[in-house]
Amino acid sequence: MKYMETTLRDIVGSENNVYLRSGNSYRESLRDGRRVWFEGEYLEDITSHPKFSGTVDMICRYFDAHQSGPLADILTEKRENGTVSSAAYMIPRNTEDLRRRGQVINAVVDMTHGTMGRGPDFMPTMLLGMYGSRELYIKSNPELGSNVERYYEWARQNNPIMTLAFVDPQGDRTLPAEEREYLRVVDRTESGIVVSGAKVVATLSPFAEEIIVHTLYRKDLEKDNAISCAIPVNTKGVTIVCREGWLTPGKEIEHPLSSRVDEIDAMIVFDRVFVPYERVFYVGDTEIPKYYSTTALWGHWHVMARITRRYEFIAGAASLIPKVIGTEKIPQVRDSVAETLRCLETCRAFLRAAEENYGIMGGVAHADDNIITTGRMYSVEQYPKMMNILREISGQGLIMRFPDKAFDDESFGTVLKKAINAQNYSGREKTRIFNYVWDLCSDSFASRLEMFEVQNAQSVPKNRQLWFDNYSKEELTALEEKVCRIVDVPTPSF
Ligand SMILES: Cc1cc2nc3c(=O)[nH]c(=O)nc-3n(C[C@H](O)[C@H](O)[C@H](O)COP(=O)(O)OP(=O)(O)OC[C@H]3O[C@@H](n4cnc5c(N)ncnc54)[C@H](O)[C@@H]3O)c2cc1C
Structure with missing residues (x-):
């Protein structure tokens, strides 16, 4: 049946x-x-x-x-x-x-x-x-x-x-x-x-x-x-x-x-x-x-784990691009690549910490809510930046991509192969790499994916607001107390 x-x-x-x-x-x-x-x-x-x-x-x-x-x-x-x-x-x-x-x-x-x-x-x-x-x-x-x-x-x-x-x-x-x-x-x-x-x-x-x-x-x-x-x-x-x-x-x-x-x-x-x-x-x-956010705790952990894994593709592409076009020794380019890696490692750290500090609800383990929410906000705030890095370090490589058969054209095929040639890759191979990068960061498919990342579990501004609303009041008071004690004034009671 x-x-x-x-x-x-x-x-x-x-x-x-x-x-x-x-x-x-x-x-x-x-x-x-x-x-x-x-x-x-x-x-x-x-x-x-x-x-x-x-x-x-x-x-x-x-x-x-x-x-x-x-x-x-x-x-x-x-x-x-x-x-x-x-x-x-x-x-x-x-x-x-x-x-x-x-x-x-x-x-x-x-x-x-x-x-x-x-x-x-x-x-x-x-x-x-x-x-x-x-x-x-x-x-x-x-x-x-x-x-x-x-x-x-x-x-x-x-x-x-x-x-x-x-x-x-x-x-x-x-x-x-x-x-x-x-x-x-x-x-x-x-x-x-x-x-x-x-x-x-x-x-x-x-x-x-x-x-x-x-x-x-x-x-x-x-x-x-x-x-x-x-x-x-x-x-x-x-x-x-x-x-x-x-x-x-x-x-x-x-x-x-x-x-x-x-x-x-x-x-x-x-x-x-x-x-x-x-x-x-x-x-x-x-x-x-x-x-709803209690029910969505596990879903939000999934969102964080998934985007962390996706950042592996993004950091991988960022690392590869300069090696293809020969810019890998330029300090600013290296810094951009490093930024994608820092983003990946930060997301991994959030995930690891949230899983280690798990809680139990209804007999089910869930990743720590505060760490996951903070991590999620970090991960989606970084996303447009990471897309921009990919576009920035790619330059014309993202645009000068031609259908495979262009390389076989009798009149311009030979020039094309040489003009597009990369330091470790043939023109065709370079194009394949940038076709991937285009899909990842630039075309309508990529824009939709970016929209998805930043909106799917509520919008960033709303999440920021919720995150602050839910922030531990005891922790806030303790932080304020630290400052008030130095200057010998009372801690606010509101
Ligand atoms: C690609 C994609 C896939 C999605 N998939 C799903 C899905 O599978 N299932 C599902 O149910 N939903 C899904 N969503 C919906 C998603 O959860 C909502 O888009 C998101 O919660 C924002 O709600 P909204 O679009 O109604 O924005 P609106 O409420 O119309 O707000 C628009 C903008 O106004 C601002 N804003 C609104 N309210 C506030 C506030 N209180 N504080 C601060 N700023 C505010 C924000 O900038 C916000 O982005 C998806 C969205 C996208 C873009």
Whole structure:
């Protein structure tokens, strides 16, 4: 039976001890009648669309890599009860486990060449966060809250691709909440709720099987807008409205990154979508959204670990470029390369420290919140700077790139080869390197990735503000006291 046709309760407690999934089962499951609107048309079958198939293939490879090949041991976990499942769902209990789980993050970043902000193993960490903070949900509503644990186990056994939908449409902020297209409960039945409205920038949603809906706290939040639930993408009334696509299929040489994957962000429109109670985690509680950052603790650790791994590619490119164009001895260039390495090492240090100083919530180890949040802010503040370094040290190399066949042209091919020639590489090879750098830091694919890095876990200014709001008041007082003591004045009491 296809898992999308089963209910949660049917699946939990299955006798099957191996909960791994093949790429083919994923590909097949996408032919499920979903409504995906892309560049002016509804797509019958996203798996065969040239701007989608690369991403589908990548996710298929991720699932297949669990079953065979060099990554299988890293990607799978055998539990004490004998079940084998994806290590994306492992429940960390200490530093060692966090690092073990971190290997999965690294493996996925490497597999996808850092092209996916929302790799297939990201959402399991968001579910882990819900599981770790399940007491919050249970406190809100014991029956609905207990769905969190059930859903986590169901997801572990079924490996759905999930999308995260927590952000509301920008819209006109001067309008009252009831006039905005916020997702809201429009009806209730004995067995569930009916929701309408929209959620936005749900990355990977056209490729997802499940939509995980959360609510961010805001002052005008009304009870009917406070919803957390899981909705199958092919549910009646769900439409995925995609942004334009940036995949460049068939251009593997010219665009080594953007030809592989485009994780496509989309608006999800809900038109009287029925959600059975077993898929609802809370509803009508305007307090629990205040704790979203607690639930997102594990997701934020994933964000930090993933960007740290991505910085390896960025530092690698920065180190390579001067060696290609012969500028590696220029002090300012060396300093720029060193800056990318300092950024990488600083991120690694944040990650290591956060994992060492882990805390426990709901029996699950999480990386230290303060260190991860500080590290995350540092990492995203650095990102535009790192992109600029790549552009700066590349110079014309980023622009003077020509299609492979240009080198064979009878009239200018010979000149081109010599003109483009690099100190260690042929003109063709140099072009390949700069094609990669272009995709990494300059074209629309790169700009979107940069937007993703700086916005995906809330905007930098908002995070800065939250970080300061949440900073330990005791620590602040202690710092102020140090100064006040020197000049013999009282410490402020506000
Ligand atoms: C590429 C990309 C992928 C994303 N993927 C996902 C996803 O998968 N799932 C999902 O749910 N969301 C996703 N997001 C949404 C992301 O979380 C939001 O874009 C982010 O939280 C900012 O919210 P907003 O876009 O509504 O910005 P707005 O609230 O409209 O704010 C716009 C700008 O105004 C300023 N601003 C607004 N409010 C404040 C404040 N309180 N303090 C200081 N400055 C402020 C900031 O500069 C901010 O960038 C994605 C975003 C991008 C760009």
